Amino acid sequence: MDVFDSMRVYVQAVEKGSLSAAATACGISATMAGNHLRTLEKRLGMQLLQRTTRRQHLTAFGEDYYARCKEILRLVAETDAQAQNLQLAPAGKLRISAPVSFGTEALMPALSVYLARYPEVSVDVALCDRVVDLVEEGFEAAIRIGALPDSALIARPLAPYRLMICASPDYLARRGTPATPEDLSQHDCLSFSPAALVHWRLTDTQDDICRVPVSGRLQVNNGQALRVAALHGLGIVLQPAILLQADVQAGRLVQLFANHTLPSRPMSVVYLPDRYRSPKLRSFVDFLVERFS
Known part of the structure; x- marks a missing residue:
């Protein structure tokens, strides 16, 4: 028999006043409740209850053991609850x-x-x-x-x-602001890699697609480095909006072709x-x- 089940039966027998009441509380037969008690007493080598036909009395050891069983069962219940919470709560x-x-x-x-x-x-x-x-x-x-x-x-x-095309105010003051996407081919365009400097594609409000050949003298394999290059006026950059939008809001960069749609990924x-x-x-x-x- 499971020792914890036997402890539960014993605690119920003490609190309910009889083995038959403990059996009812635990959903088992009175015979099974008696078996649980005898198993505990045999395991401990000590008598827990003195029983007569009319009533039961705790032995001195049985009283101490009852308190210990209550504490043990409480700790077991708390540990089970903690384990269940760990399964459910992200950790x-x-x-x-x-x-x-x-x-x-x-x-x-x-x-x-x-x-x-x-x-x-x-x-x-x-x-x-x-x-x-x-x-x-x-x-x-x-x-x-x-x-x-x-x-x-x-x-x-x-x-x-989403992507965004930007340049610094200093760059635009020196090289002019491209009025149309086609003007980008006359500017220094910054790129993540040489392969990205073939065409930039934009779509206008009429859903007309414009593929612009672009070129530039600087390629950097890091988006943050390209942002810094654009901030220092080294060219026009095509990079994710999350990387550039704070600089646009602060005036450090100017967004170009805001009325055009750039391909998103x-x-x-x-x-x-x-x-x-x-x-x-x-x-x-x-x-x-x-x-x-």
Whole structure:
């Protein structure tokens, strides 16, 4: 017999005043209640109750054992409740990957809200612009920008990644402000890589698409570095709005072609299907969808 079940029967017998009342309270037969008591007494080598046909009395040891059983059962119940809460409440370390610009400018400010909401969770963020392998590199989730290939990963869509074209007031004062998208071909355009300096595509209010050939003397493989280059007047930059919009609002950069639509890129959070049962991962994915959709 389970010793904790036997303790529960004994506690009920003491509090209800009889084994038959304890049996009713525990949903078992009177015979089974008696078996539980005899099992405890045999285990302890001590008598717990002195029973007559009319009433029962606690022995001196039985009185002390009753108090100890109450405390033990209370601790067991609290531990069970704590274990259940840990299964339901997000807790533990969460390792995620995110693109550098999005992670720096958008995810970091949002994490202050997430970590305050879930104080038992810690987050290890790796910022990189390459596609990480969740299994091989031990990530539980990754934020990815662009079309996703077919895979075994589960993807939750986030708001598209918007782009913006900007230049510093100093650059525009020296080189002039392009009046039409076609004028960009006469300017120094900053790029993440040489491959990105082929065409910039814009759509006007009439839904007419304009593909402009662009070129430039500076390429940098980091979005934040391109922002700094634009701030210092080195050229016109095409980068995510989250990276440039604060500078536009402060007047450090000027947004160009605000009446045109630039192509946006899909953004998703991806994770392995079997990991979603984890409360910490589920809480993080749901938070991203809430915050960035």
